[in-house]
Amino acid sequence: MSNSTALPLVILTENFAKLPGIGMKTAERLAYYVMQSPKEYAESFAAALIDVKNSVTECKICCNFSESEICGVCKNPKREASTICVVTTPKDIESFERTNEYHGVYHVLHGLLSPMDNIRPDDIRIKELLIRLQTPETPVKEVIMATNPTVEGEATAMYIARLLKPLGIKVTRIALGIPVGSSLEYADSVTLWRAIQNRNEL
Amino acid sequence: MSNSTALPLVILTENFAKLPGIGMKTAERLAYYVMQSPKEYAESFAAALIDVKNSVTECKICCNFSESEICGVCKNPKREASTICVVTTPKDIESFERTNEYHGVYHVLHGLLSPMDNIRPDDIRIKELLIRLQTPETPVKEVIMATNPTVEGEATAMYIARLLKPLGIKVTRIALGIPVGSSLEYADSVTLWRAIQNRNEL
Numbered sequence: 001m002s003n004s005t006a007l008p009l010v011i012l013t014e015n016f017a018k019l020p021g022i023g024m025k026t027a028e029r030l031a032y033y034v035m036q037s038p039k040e041y042a043e044s045f046a047a048a049l050i051d052v053k054n055s056v057t058e059c060k061i062c063c064n065f066s067e068s069e070i071c072g073v074c075k076n077p078k079r080e081a082s083t084i085c086v087v088t089t090p091k092d093i094e095s096f097e098r099t100n101e102y103h104g105v106y107h108v109l110h111g112l113l114s115p116m117d118n119i120r121p122d123d124i125r126i127k128e129l130l131i132r133l134q135t136p137e138t139p140v141k142e143v144i145m146a147t148n149p150t151v152e153g154e155a156t157a158m159y160i161a162r163l164l165k166p167l168g169i170k171v172t173r174i175a176l177g178i179p180v181g182s183s184l185e186y187a188d189s190v191t192l193w194r195a196i197q198n199r200n201e202l
Numbered sequence: 203m204s205n206s207t208a209l210p211l212v213i214l215t216e217n218f219a220k221l222p223g224i225g226m227k228t229a230e231r232l233a234y235y236v237m238q239s240p241k242e243y244a245e246s247f248a249a250a251l252i253d254v255k256n257s258v259t260e261c262k263i264c265c266n267f268s269e270s271e272i273c274g275v276c277k278n279p280k281r282e283a284s285t286i287c288v289v290t291t292p293k294d295i296e297s298f299e300r301t302n303e304y305h306g307v308y309h310v311l312h313g314l315l316s317p318m319d320n321i322r323p324d325d326i327r328i329k330e331l332l333i334r335l336q337t338p339e340t341p342v343k344e345v346i347m348a349t350n351p352t353v354e355g356e357a358t359a360m361y362i363a364r365l366l367k368p369l370g371i372k373v374t375r376i377a378l379g380i381p382v383g384s385s386l387e388y389a390d391s392v393t394l395w396r397a398i399q400n401r402n403e404l
Binding site for chain 2: 005006007008009011012014015018019020021022026028029030031032033034035039041042043044045046047048049050051052053055056065066067071089090091093094
């Protein structure tokens with residue numbers, strides 16, 4: 001932006017542009033939008049930004065983002081604490097909750113193993129999972145590995161599965177196959193082969 | 203979002219989702235990004251939001267966004283105050299400034315006439331333009347209408363041109379034609395016809 005633009009607008013634009021997927025053009029558009037919105041919007045937006053950093057921490061049990069020491073899922077006595085679904089990010093919990101079918105609890109890794117990016121077992125919440133499994137209030141019967149079916153996701157799932165084997169806990173992996181409602185025509189060959197390998201009896 | 207999400211994250215997501223072109227999925231992603239960023243980022247972002255509403259107003263002369271009573275362009279003695287380029291939004295000034303060729307001044311309408319959306323002459327900065335033309339420090343020789351070549355843009359340009367005729371000021375319209383570097387193959391027929399109408403002698 002040139003010097004024909006007011007400095008506060010330039011600074012706001014730069015802040016927007018730091019967000020993932022927001023380029024300079026979009027950031028400029030968003031900054032102008034805020035400029036032309038009621039003052040109340042800018043104020044509530046600013047308060048929300050501060051609030052999210054000040055009052056949200058990680059649940060002491062599952063490492064999900066939470067306002068309290070223990071998150072809503074871990075606190076809920078109706079959830080089956082004997083089944084733990086291991087996910088990569090807090091957002092993944094959202095996806096499972098939307099199914100309205102899963103009644104177990106979660107564990108958030110906050111990342112995946114990736115030697116290329118120098119992300120090692122100590123950098124994600126694997127230690128927290130092990131401590132949790134060794135000192136549970138409710139005995140854990142099953143750990144479901146629900147990381148993405150990518151190289152890093154698969155490697156992390158395999159690594160954790162190997163760590164848990166000696167503890168005598170059942171470790172499972174979410175099924176890979178054809179998405180519901182999709183067409184075989186558009187499925188890639190690796191997915192198709194997995195769908196055949198994981199076939200179920202009718 | 204379900205109740206497995208911390209409330210401050212939900213509120214921040216809703217604030218992001220109010221921005222133009224940002225849907226709920228993207229807003230969620232941005233809120234999680236802020237949550238995982240350093241606290242300094244959230245703080246500077248929040249301060250920028252407040253600052254833009256508190257310290258940016260409209261230039262008393264050209265109605266562009268400005269930190270001071272008179273904006274940088276109007277204050278600059280090197281700009282030719284005898285030529286006024288009339289634009290729709292402050293962002294359009296950015297575009298003209300990027301050409302590094304225009305040395306006149308601007309006038310921002312902050313909108314276009316649109317009877318359908320109930321935007322009438324009093325809702326945009328036409329009155330301010332007339333006052334400016336009738337009581338200028340420097341006599342104005344030319345007013346360039348640089349609104350978009352849309353129905354509303356054309357109508358607003360025509361409306362203002364008719365208002366300025368009795369004042370004896372030259373009113374011009376930016377040229378419509380083929381964009382530089384583009385191919386005739388992809389030009390629509392209306393643009394092509396305008397390009398022929400506005401042809402120049404070589």
